Amino acid sequence: MIDIEPPELPRGIALAWGVAANPQRGPKREMSVEKIVEAAVELADAEGIGAVSMAAVAAKLGFTPMSLYRYVTAKDDLLLLMQEEATGLPPEAHREAEGWRAKLMALFEAQAHLYLAHPWLLSIPITGSPITPSSSAWLDAALESLADTPLDDVERLAVALAVTGSARWYGIVIAGYAEQARSTGMSPEQITVYEAELFDRVITAEEFPSLRAVIEAGVFLADDDPFHFGIERIFDGVEAYIARVDRGEKRPAVDTWLIPEPAELAEDKKLREARKAVRAAEKALRDARKAERQVLKDARERTARHQ
Structure with a gap:
């Protein structure tokens, strides 16, 4: 049996768990990883992640800056610690x-509000x-x-990840609306009306019948x-699945991760060009169909005027 050495914790993770070695030397004035992270979070909350360096x-x-590097040696580690600080405990x-x-x-709701507090x-x-x-x-x-x-255990983890993913998507939307409200001075209700009016102006029954x-x-x-x-319907599905398990029905096979191999990610130039040509052809087809619908609409209007 081969003994495998456990992996060494990356510096950022070790700092998060409080097991990283302290710097041998530091500035004379008081400094700590905690103070650095708190300052970075305050900066991100006030000005966004782009302001953090x-x-x-x-x-x-x-x-x-050199004083900070004695405590946090890389920006990626700082981002990890900021994420840890802002996330907090459930x-x-x-x-x-x-x-x-x-x-x-x-x-789910607590996670969504977390993204609203720290977008x-x-x-x-x-x-x-x-x-x-x-x-x-x-x-x-x-x-x-x-x-x-x-x-x-596998199913519980899958449900937990579904909740986390839904909360993140919810957070993306509500944080986006909150940012729009801050930048425009409009209330959420005004933003809703504004967007509805934009949809009303550009979406036609001929081109997008279901959306119209x-x-x-x-x-x-x-x-x-x-x-x-959406999250309630996910829970409905889990509830129905639990009922099936309680009835003793056979569990379905679990799909494997869809993580591509490095070779699959490396597209050659000809393949990229072919895909670009396909996208251009699809756009031309959409434009042609739109023009066709407009011609038919104009023809119907002319016919109606001459009746």
């Missing part, structure tokens, strides 16, 4: 909810599982919410929250 954080604290209130469904809904979190790309204390606590809370269900029907029904001015509807 080692130099900007150092200036905010009154130090030189609210205890979800434990008081009755049943797995209400518990997961409480976590810059959405700008940090997902490059893998954030193996940090706070992120682990959120995942643990979701798994614990499903502890009394007959779902197996939705506009005519006033859906874009409705108070209904499509994201809560």
